[in-house]
Amino acid sequence: MRIRRLSLERFGRFEGCELAFRSGTPDLHVIYGPNEAGKTTSMAAVSDLLFGFEARSRYNFRFDYPLLRIGAEVEEDGRSLAVRRRKANAGSLVDADDRQMDEGPLLAMLHGQTRERFRLAFSLDHLRLREGGRAIVQARDDVGQALFAAGSGMTDVVDALAALEAEADAIWAPRAARHRTYTQAERSFDASRTAARDRQVRPKAWTDARDAHLAAEDARCAAEAERDALLSEQGRIERLRRIAPAMRRRAELLELLAGSADAKTMPAAREERVVAALDVIAAADRNRAAAATLHAEAQDRLDNVPDDAMALFAADEIDDLAERRGAVTKGSTDLERLTIERQARQARVAQLRSDLGLSDAAPPARPAVARLRERANTGRPG
Numbered sequence: 262m263r264i265r266r267l268s269l270e271r272f273g274r275f276e277g278c279e280l281a282f283r284s285g286t287p288d289l290h291v292i293y294g295p296n297e298a299g300k301t302t303s304m305a306a307v308s309d310l311l312f313g314f315e316a317r318s319r320y321n322f323r324f325d326y327p328l329l330r331i332g333a334e335v336e337e338d339g340r341s342l343a344v345r346r347r348k349a350n351a352g353s354l355v356d357a358d359d360r361q362m363d364e365g366p367l368l369a370m371l372h373g374q375t376r377e378r379f380r381l382a383f384s385l386d387h388l389r390l391r392e393g394g395r396a397i398v399q400a401r402d403d404v405g406q407a408l409f410a411a412g413s414g415m416t417d418v419v420d421a422l423a424a425l426e427a428e429a430d431a432i433w434a435p436r437a438a439r440h441r442t443y444t445q446a447e448r449s450f451d452a453s454r455t456a457a458r459d460r461q462v463r464p465k466a467w468t469d470a471r472d473a474h475l476a477a478e479d480a481r482c483a484a485e486a487e488r489d490a491l492l493s494e495q496g497r498i499e500r501l502r503r504i505a506p507a508m509r510r511r512a513e514l515l516e517l518l519a520g521s522a523d524a525k526t527m528p529a530a531r532e533e534r535v536v537a538a539l540d541v542i543a544a545a546d547r548n549r550a551a552a553a554t555l556h557a558e559a560q561d562r563l564d565n566v567p568d569d570a571m572a573l574f575a576a577d578e579i580d581d582l583a584e585r586r587g588a589v590t591k592g593s594t595d596l597e598r599l600t601i602e603r604q605a606r607q608a609r610v611a612q613l614r615s616d617l618g619l620s621d622a623a624p625p626a627r628p629a630v631a632r633l634r635e636r637a638n639t640g641r642p643g
Contacts, residue, residue, distance in 0.1 A: 262370040268332035273302040273320040312376040314348040552592040
């Protein structure tokens with residue numbers, strides 16, 4: 262809504278005064294005048310015109326209540342409306358002939374505005390400019406919130422401002438509180454700083470730790486060197502342990518060879534006959550032992566045969582023994598023959614040992630004889 266003309270017919274000290282507000286670009290009008298020129302009176306006239314005179318108006322010091330008149334021509338969206346207002350409890354909106362008018366068209370142009378809202382948003386004097394402006398910005402009530410939103414074009418700003426204030430209060434306030442994040446962060450920072458200070462390493466402690474570390478490193482290197490030496494010695498001893506039997510056998514053979522230093526070299530042909538004789542003697546000894554074992558077993562069975570009639574039931578075993586008797590007899594005969602052959606061969610060996618000058622020495626083992634023969638053939642000294 263726009264006021265095109267304001268008529269102060271009889272209001273305050275004014276009579277027949279009109280103020281015209283022609284449209285233009287920008288559509289702004291400034292009413293200028295010295296103190297007590299009537300600027301505040303004109304502003305009050307606008308409120309009384311739009312919303313009616315207050316019950317106790319202070320602008321009747323020249324004209325009585327029944328004579329007070331204010332007129333105006335307002336426009337909106339190309340429509341214009343001429344109205345006048347008188348001081349009355351009802352039907353105060355009249356036309357040029359003081360006939361009562363319907364307030365519907367004017368109320369439609371006001372869009373729900375009230376005197377209080379209009380005063381806070383558009384009718385501020387020097388004092389109320391500061392108080393009302395503060396009330397609008399702070400939006401202490403629904404009126405202030407609505408006026409601020411309508412005047413600034415920013416809706417929900419009050420709620421956002423309240424949310425920001427609550428958020429700020431939850432972060433910090435002059436008085437510390439456990440629920441505020443700044444207080445929590447500050448206390449956590451203090452605790453961390455104290456812990457860092459307590460855990461801080463002093464220069465002497467660091468130097469001592471470094472020296473201890475270097476000493477431990479030297480000890481580790483020495484221990485590793487000692488370990489390597491022990492492992493090497495262990496390997497050497499293990500190798501000696503594995504070859505110890507062979508070394509002992511070698512020592513025995515060397516001792517045997519040392520005792521046979523005066524022995525004469527045996528011809529290869531005679532050596533072969535000696536080895537063959539030794540093999541025959543060994544075989545004869547084995548056969549004799551086997552025959553003796555068989556003879557002992559047969560004699561044992563024979564001695565255990567019962568003398569009573571029950572022996573008849575052992576006829577099969579007796580027949581078996583009778584059949585084996587021939588083998589036993591042959592074994593006995595062979596044993597006697599082999600004994601004679603053994604004695605002959607022993608005599609032959611004794612003769613050969615006498616020829617070699619070994620009559621009192623123990624006969625060497627076959628491996629020793631083989632080694633001696635090899636050395637004799639190659640001409641190496643014993």
